Amino acid sequence: MTEYLLLASALFSIGLYGALSQQSIVMIMMGLELMINAVIVGGAAFWYYNAPERPDGQVVIVVAITAMAAEMAAGFAVTTAIFRARDVDMTDMAADLKD
Amino acid sequence: MASLATTDAVIETTAWWGALPLLALLCLFAFAATAFDAVLAARTAGRSTRSAALEPLRTVAGLLVQQRRRTLAADRLLWRGAGLVLLVAAVLASGVTPLGRWAVGDLDVGVVWFNAMEIVAWAAVWLAGWGPNSAFSLVGGYRFVAQGLAYELPHMFALTTVAIGAGSLRVADIVGAQQDLWFVVWMPVAFLVYLVSVLAMSFSRPFDQATSSDLAGGATAELSGVDRLMFLAGQRVLLVSGAAMAVPLFLGGGAGPLLPDWSWSLVKTAAVLALLVYAGRRMPTIRIERFMEVAWLVLVPATLLQALFVSIVVI
Amino acid sequence: MDVVFWVCAVGAVASGVAVFRVDSMARATFALLASFVLASVTVLLVDLTYLGILVILMMVMEMVIMVVFMVMYMMNPAGLMPMTMVHNKKGALVISVATFAVLAAGSVLVDWPATKASRPADPTMALGEALMGPKMLTMVVLGLALFATIVATVVLATHRGRYDRYGDRLDRKRPDDPVRGGLGR
Numbered sequence: 001m002t003e004y005l006l007l008a009s010a011l012f013s014i015g016l017y018g019a020l021s022q023q024s025i026v027m028i029m030m031g032l033e034l035m036i037n038a039v040i041v042g043g044a045a046f047w048y049y050n051a052p053e054r055p056d057g058q059v060v061i062v063v064a065i066t067a068m069a070a071e072m073a074a075g076f077a078v079t080t081a082i083f084r085a086r087d088v089d090m091t092d093m094a095a096d097l098k099d
Numbered sequence: 100m101a102s103l104a105t106t107d108a109v110i111e112t113t114a115w116w117g118a119l120p121l122l123a124l125l126c127l128f129a130f131a132a133t134a135f136d137a138v139l140a141a142r143t144a145g146r147s148t149r150s151a152a153l154e155p156l157r158t159v160a161g162l163l164v165q166q167r168r169r170t171l172a173a174d175r176l177l178w179r180g181a182g183l184v185l186l187v188a189a190v191l192a193s194g195v196t197p198l199g200r201w202a203v204g205d206l207d208v209g210v211v212w213f214n215a216m217e218i219v220a221w222a223a224v225w226l227a228g229w230g231p232n233s234a235f236s237l238v239g240g241y242r243f244v245a246q247g248l249a250y251e252l253p254h255m256f257a258l259t260t261v262a263i264g265a266g267s268l269r270v271a272d273i274v275g276a277q278q279d280l281w282f283v284v285w286m287p288v289a290f291l292v293y294l295v296s297v298l299a300m301s302f303s304r305p306f307d308q309a310t311s312s313d314l315a316g317g318a319t320a321e322l323s324g325v326d327r328l329m330f331l332a333g334q335r336v337l338l339v340s341g342a343a344m345a346v347p348l349f350l351g352g353g354a355g356p357l358l359p360d361w362s363w364s365l366v367k368t369a370a371v372l373a374l375l376v377y378a379g380r381r382m383p384t385i386r387i388e389r390f391m392e393v394a395w396l397v398l399v400p401a402t403l404l405q406a407l408f409v410s411i412v413v414i
Numbered sequence: 415m416d417v418v419f420w421v422c423a424v425g426a427v428a429s430g431v432a433v434f435r436v437d438s439m440a441r442a443t444f445a446l447l448a449s450f451v452l453a454s455v456t457v458l459l460v461d462l463t464y465l466g467i468l469v470i471l472m473m474v475m476e477m478v479i480m481v482v483f484m485v486m487y488m489m490n491p492a493g494l495m496p497m498t499m500v501h502n503k504k505g506a507l508v509i510s511v512a513t514f515a516v517l518a519a520g521s522v523l524v525d526w527p528a529t530k531a532s533r534p535a536d537p538t539m540a541l542g543e544a545l546m547g548p549k550m551l552t553m554v555v556l557g558l559a560l561f562a563t564i565v566a567t568v569v570l571a572t573h574r575g576r577y578d579r580y581g582d583r584l585d586r587k588r589p590d591d592p593v594r595g596g597l598g599r
Contacts, residue, residue: 002522002526004456004460005517005520005521006423006522007423007427009513010423010430011426013510013517014427014430014433014434015430016513017509018433018434020502021502023501024488025487026487026488030433030434030442030446031434033446033450034433034446034449037450037453040457040465041457044457044460045460047460049526049528050529051531052529052531052532052533053531053534055540055543055544055545055549058462058541058544059541062465062556065465065468065472068476069560070559072479072480073563074567076483077566077567077568079487080571083487084573172492174438174441174492177444206467207464207538208464208538211464211471212467214471215467215470215474218475219474221475222444222447222477226444229481229485244478244479244482247475248479251475268538388593388594388595388596389595391595391596392595392597393596397597
């Protein structure tokens with residue numbers, strides 16, 4: 001159990017570093033994906049070691065997978081819109097989308 | 100051979116060395132499919148079919164001694180790995196396909212495993228397109244990604260329909276559920292969509308716009324030598340793997356009179372493979388933008404209705 | 415099983431770090447894919463076969479689509495020049511290291527209770543029955559969320575609306591698209 005949570009913490013921290021430090025929207029999304037990956041590993045560990053007779057851990061994983069897919073789709077749509085407006089994909093200059 | 104501890108021993112899992120006859124059979128079927136394709140091409144062109152039937156052997160021999168191409172600023176790690184990834188994924192995809200009563204592995208989610216392994220082909224073809232830093236191959240790789248988005252959803256719904264009909268994702272249960280009536284009889288739409296998607300997933304004719312000659316070979320444009328051999332072998336093995344999986348999913352596995360089950364599996368696989376290669380030769384290359392609209396507007400509702408029908412019948 | 419777990423764990427973390435260290439965007443995406451696949455193998459090790467293989471399936475598809483977008487939008491897709499595009503690297507590093515320290519301390523020091531319940535024989539069936547039964551609300555919300563995502567994504571990403579395609583009075587018979595579709599629409 002401890003080793004799974006260590007893996008999940010490591011993945012989460014790496015994802016957090018990426019999400020905070022990267023300038024490009026797509027790289028930020030990769031950080032977010034790593035964080036959700038950590039949630040999946042953590043959910044699996046909690047399900048197996050703490051409550052395998054209930055389906056709650058698996059439902060958490062299903063929700064995390066769906067969140068990943070939806071976040072990716074919405075993120076790429078936002079990037080497309082920003083790129084069409086400004087021809088760059090940096091977050092520093094994308095403070096407003098309305099232009 | 101170890102047997103599963105289930106009440107109905109419909110499928111027995113072999114030991115690890117059962118993978119070797121699996122590899123041999125996949126290679127044999129891949130050769131046969133390529134030879135049949137070459138024979139059909141030679142017949143339409145009026146050439147001799149006897150020499151066309153040996154064309155795969157000549158191609159393999161030629162590619163083995165051909166020099167590997169190097170391009171400028173290629174991404175070597177991603178490029179050289181593409182053919183290997185495709186071949187390995189195609190072989191792994193048939194890991195759950197049973198030969199009569201024997202299967203190398205019988206996962207309890209065999210159908211999902213098959214689906215996952217053949218999706219690795221998306222990554223492999225894109226890598227083959229991106230790796231060599233060449234415009235034509237990149238366009239070929241992108242064409243295949245677009246085709247993948249088109250066929251994948253109907254394919255998944257067809258597989259889900261089979262799983263609904265059998266009440267399980269395990270291939271052994273699916274074969275066992277077809278003992279009275281084969282799935283192809285009451286799921287014809289799913290069967291047709293599955294056959295179409297097998298052709299599309301292995302970018303064989305008529306879905307070969309990703310590697311077609313208007314792009315000088317598309318994703319295979321810069322491949323030569325052993326890389327090309329692995330990539331083309333992976334493509335053929337993927338086609339064989341898809342055709343072989345159609346047998347336990349829709350055609351009842353090894354069921355049939357007179358002959359033993361493993362020979363019925365081989366006969367049915369050969370029949371499906373011949374049908375696919377023949378259909379590929381009869382139709383011109385399907386353009387991806389046209390297929391995309393047909394797939395999303397016709398095939399997805401059709402497979403959904405089929406799944407609804409099967410669900411009602413099962414309940 | 416322990417050896418497999420540690421190999422996969424170290425591999426997943428290493429490729430996760432590699433995502434932000436390599437110059438080529440295509441390699442970064444496939445490093446992320448490697449991280450996902452290795453983490454899914456650890457999920458497979460706790461008997462969640464369906465979810466593990468499902469994550470592998472979905473991640474391969476998503477990473478292929480993501481690499482298309484990466485190559486489209488990033489300024490150095492092939493990594494031919496060395497590049498770092500970060501802002502506030504030190505701050506982010508401090509925050510992430512602190513987070514890892516807190517989480518790792520928690521996971522090592524807390525005395526996690528071992529379960530006495532029996533593991534289900536078929537977790538996939540248990541998941542399916544739960545999602546169709548007591549957790550139906552989750553299923554419904556996920557469906558709605560996915561539908562909303564599809565609509566929002568198409569609205570954000572398309573730059574031609576109904577009036578561009580069908581004319582100012584929506585009276586054109588065939589839409590004015592750059593590429594003709596397969597059904598003649």
